[in-house]
Amino acid sequence: VQLVESGGGLVPAGGSLRLSCAASGIVFSITDMGWYRQAPGKQRELVAVITSGGRTNYPDSVKGRFTISRDNAKNTVYLQMNSLKPEDTAVYYCNAAFRSWVSWGRGTQVTVSS
Numbered sequence: 072v073q074l075v076e077s078g079g080g081l082v083p084a085g086g087s088l089r090l091s092c093a094a095s096g097i098v099f100s101i102t103d104m105g106w107y108r109q110a111p112g113k114q115r116e117l118v119a120v121i122t123s124g125g126r127t128n129y130p131d132s133v134k135g136r137f138t139i140s141r142d143n144a145k146n147t148v149y150l151q152m153n154s155l156k157p158e159d160t161a162v163y164y165c166n167a168a169f170r171s172w173v174s175w176g177r178g179t180q181v182t183v184s185s
Contacts, residue, residue: 072096072174074165082155086183090150092165092176097146103168104141104148105173106163108181118163119150133159155183 080173091108106121119139121127127139138151148165160183165176 074167074174074176076163076165076176076179079163079181081182081184083184084155084157084161086155087151087153088129088155088181090152090163091182092148092150094146094165097167097169097174099141099146100139100143101169104139105166105168106139106150107164107166108159109162109164109178110158113161115164116140120166121148125164152181153169155181156185158182159183 073095075093076090078088082088095105096178101123103122106119107115109115116131118133119137119142121139129137136154141148161181162178163181164178167174
């Protein structure tokens with residue numbers, strides 16, 4: 072199983088980034104996918120999740136600014152991040168889950184400058 076994130080970088084406050092996570096070694100279409108983030112000194116937290124059926128869920132901190140989507144033909148999940156804030160600065164991790172099985176990517180750094 073391999074989850075490879077890309078698209079992170081440095082962006083000014085108010086800007087946008089699109090993260091991608093390419094998955095291999097799994098049956099992507101039946102796997103729930105998510106994005107989490109971890110800032111220095113803080114616990115990892117959920118950013119967005121999309122189920123195999125396409126349902127999405129977001130915490131209040133990103134609702135209305137972030138959008139998760141998936142392309143089952145490309146085995147890829149995306150996170151469109153708009154109106155970025157300095158507090159969005161973190162390492163963003165891709166997550167795949169099926170029943171009790173969970174896998175993580177290595178993460179991609181997102182830095183939002185004020």
